[in-house]
Amino acid sequence: MTHAGETSKRVESCAQCAARNPTEVTRRSFLGTLLGICSSSLGAVMGVSMFRYILYPVYAKGSDKQWSHIGDVSEFAGNKGPVSKTVTFSVLDGWREVVSTQSVYVNRAADGQLQVLSAICPHMGCSVGWQAGQGRFVCPCHGGQFAPDGRHISGPPPRGLDILPTQVKDGKLQVQFEYFRSNVPKQETLS
Numbered sequence: 001m002t003h004a005g006e007t008s009k010r011v012e013s014c015a016q017c018a019a020r021n022p023t024e025v026t027r028r029s030f031l032g033t034l035l036g037i038c039s040s041s042l043g044a045v046m047g048v049s050m051f052r053y054i055l056y057p058v059y060a061k062g063s064d065k066q067w068s069h070i071g072d073v074s075e076f077a078g079n080k081g082p083v084s085k086t087v088t089f090s091v092l093d094g095w096r097e098v099v100s101t102q103s104v105y106v107n108r109a110a111d112g113q114l115q116v117l118s119a120i121c122p123h124m125g126c127s128v129g130w131q132a133g134q135g136r137f138v139c140p141c142h143g144g145q146f147a148p149d150g151r152h153i154s155g156p157p158p159r160g161l162d163i164l165p166t167q168v169k170d171g172k173l174q175v176q177f178e179y180f181r182s183n184v185p186k187q188e189t190l191s
Helices: 007-020 027-059
Strands: 068-072 083-093 096-108 114-118 129-131 136-138 152-154 166-169 172-175
Touching (some): 068 083, 068 096, 114 166, 114 172
Antiparallel strands (some): 068 172, 083 096, 096 114, 129 136, 166 172
16 A cells, blocks of 8 residues: 555555554564663663772772781880881772881870870971981971970971870780871871
8 A cells, every 4th residue: 555645645544554553562572672671771780880880989988097016015115215116007098908107206205105106297298217316306308306205396397296096905005007187287187
């Protein structure tokens, strides 16, 4: 049947064609639709998983702060000045775990308690060194000077050396190493 002719005949013919040939669901069309639905579902599941994997570092909670062993408390009983120690700790950085080492100084505070000072200068992040002959910490980069208890004496640093959280557990001194923002007057922990 052709549809070449008048407009009214065309409209009438098309209505007759639709009435005679309703949409038939064949096995082939059913399987094609089922395959399309399964493929879309699989793509959605994989897409969500890949999206979560890509955004993991953004939403992941940083690793909990851990206590690092420095030494026995008896080891620091007769200190005449700050003692340099190395602290090893691990940090979760996105998908990888990074093991870092940093220098710290163990000293007695004015009240006689052990304190642990970060060896990182609060000015620009250089490593300070204990100068026993001068009885003070000296930063080799810009000449900042600090008292044995970490107080700022002179130079450009805006504050004293950072005091780290400590605890004594089973006769062992432990420290929680933290990084602090440089060149600010108040101690601000970096995440």
